[in-house]
Amino acid sequence: MLDWRWDFTWEILPRLIVATGNTLLAAGLGYAIAVVLGLVLAIAQRTPSQALTFVVREVVEFIRSTPLVLQIFFVFYVGPQFGLRLSPWTAGMIAIGLHYAAYLSEVFRGGLDSVPKGQWEAATSLNLSTARTYFRVIIPQALPPSLAGMGNYLVGIFKDTPMLSVIGVAELMHTANAIGSETYRFLEPITLVGVIFLAISLPAAAGIRVFERWVRRKLGLSP
């Protein structure tokens, strides 16, 4: 029968809270990599070079069509055979960052496509450089329609960080598992992990919606 022990729960909670910090760090770092790289992948598909567009498209499709956990394994365990010896953290950030960059690039691609052609033409008529046009004219307008998708993947990357436990990143899942192995009690640590994830994901999703409205107002896109 269910044998929940509160004293044990309180005892392991501090360790799990510390591990929550690592989970948030992993999600944050991974997401930062994914956003920057995703934008690069999206813009790389808009250059006049068809060869570049083709290569980037194939890379994105490849990453999206293989499991994240496989990619994490690959970077960490196969990397050394190519002389790429990485710490679990570095390998994990590369793998998860790259994985979500592929997904985010699709979100950004849709966002960039949604900016009317007339905006590019106006930028050309004012002789703005390509970089200036992207950063000052196009991306600010591509952002609001991308925010919903970006928010989904932010919650997604957060929920996928437990996969980093397979290569020994000391995030929540890894810590809960370690507690279980040490004490032979899995009920409390694993349940707590679920509660912690829920306690962060739900407000985050709501926060993203508020942020989305705020950005639209801030950019003057909605009166």
Next chain:
Amino acid sequence: MTNKNPAGFPLTLQGDSAPMVRFAKVTKRYGQLVVLDALDLDVAEGEMVTIIGPSGSGKTTVLRMLMTLETINDGVIYVDGQPLTHMPDGGGLVPANGRHLRKMRSKIGMCFQHFNLFPHMTALENCMEGPVHVLGLTKKEARERSEDLLEMVGMADKRNQHPSRLSGGQQQRVAIARALAMRPKVMLFDEVTSALDPEVIGEVTNVIRKLVAEHNLTMLMVTHQMGFARDISDRICFFYGGRIEEQGTPAELFGNPRKERTQQFLRAVKEAV
């Protein structure tokens, strides 16, 4: 792609009689469709030329090619004595590279049918963007220049509004100020009143009237406002099937059109009003 190595075209246009804009045998094709067929058109400095014609006659394409929004397939376009679509290289002309295009584009400004203001910037920010980041003006200089121009188009009191808060006529006036802030030598107006409600067309045409009266800008305009075109143009070009079917002063073209297609078109326009 721009035609390579056009032969028989001068590297530059020199002399006092050189036009501000010259289309020399310019052809534009979309696949099989010939939009412009060996167009020859000169616009003198300070001249106001209006292009009229049925839709699909290539009139908007003329402006878009001049703004470098479209490449050309044959011929050469010159602006201010220099080739625009091409640049001199090894004694001949080769397609212009990005640097040459940027240099030449600074001479040209354009206003669009749908205004194309940057929606996330205020009216003032729209006007200041180019002067600060392309011309290298200080913020203070750009602000003064932009505020003067917004004043001129009657939009000074709305300078801190975003485009979503402005009417079509107001947005178009800001767009005119934004283009003028770059101090172009040639201004292009592409159906700037076509997307406007009838009651606000006047506020935009009045700004253009003022420009014609007070500035020595070279202007090319595509419009369906025949009365307006007649009032302010030095010359009217009637386009048909990618060619200039007939051209002349407004009095000649509207008062005494010689070609049958011109007569037909003007009759149809009159009936529509």
